[in-house]
Amino acid sequence: YEIWGPLFFGSIKAFNEKFDVKNDPQNVEIDFVESRVSDHSALEAVFNLVERYQAEGKSIKLKHLSTDCKALLYKASTKFHEIIIEDIDDPRYHLAENPENFPKSLSEYKF
Numbered sequence: 001y002e003i004w005g006p007l008f009f010g011s012i013k014a015f016n017e018k019f020d021v022k023n024d025p026q027n028v029e030i031d032f033v034e035s036r037v038s039d040h041s042a043l044e045a046v047f048n049l050v051e052r053y054q055a056e057g058k059s060i061k062l063k064h065l066s067t068d069c070k071a072l073l074y075k076a077s078t079k080f081h082e083i084i085i086e087d088i089d090d091p092r093y094h095l096a097e098n099p100e101n102f103p104k105s106l107s108e109y110k111f
Helices: 012-017 040-055 067-076
Strands: 002-004 027-034 059-063
Touching: 012 040, 040 059, 040 067
Parallel strands: 002 027, 027 059
Antiparallel strands: none
16 A cells, blocks of 8 residues: 555545455555654554554554654554564655754745
């Protein structure tokens, strides 16, 4: 499975409807390269999905999570240490620090 867009309280229903736990293969991978776990609702949805697959005796792996998403999941449950695949291709996001120190305002840049 590939997840697109942020996973948050407003997208949980669509996220949950994407999966067919009973009919899915024995080994399932969920790719988050184009997504982020954005809030507690998303965290809970991922945790509950993992529980559902494990209750069916199936293996589930999560891959391409950003560093902050992995930290959030690891903090929520030690179970995620067995489920998350760490990879060199995991996304890395950087936020600008101290934007007030930029040499000119964003409106002056040509994007």
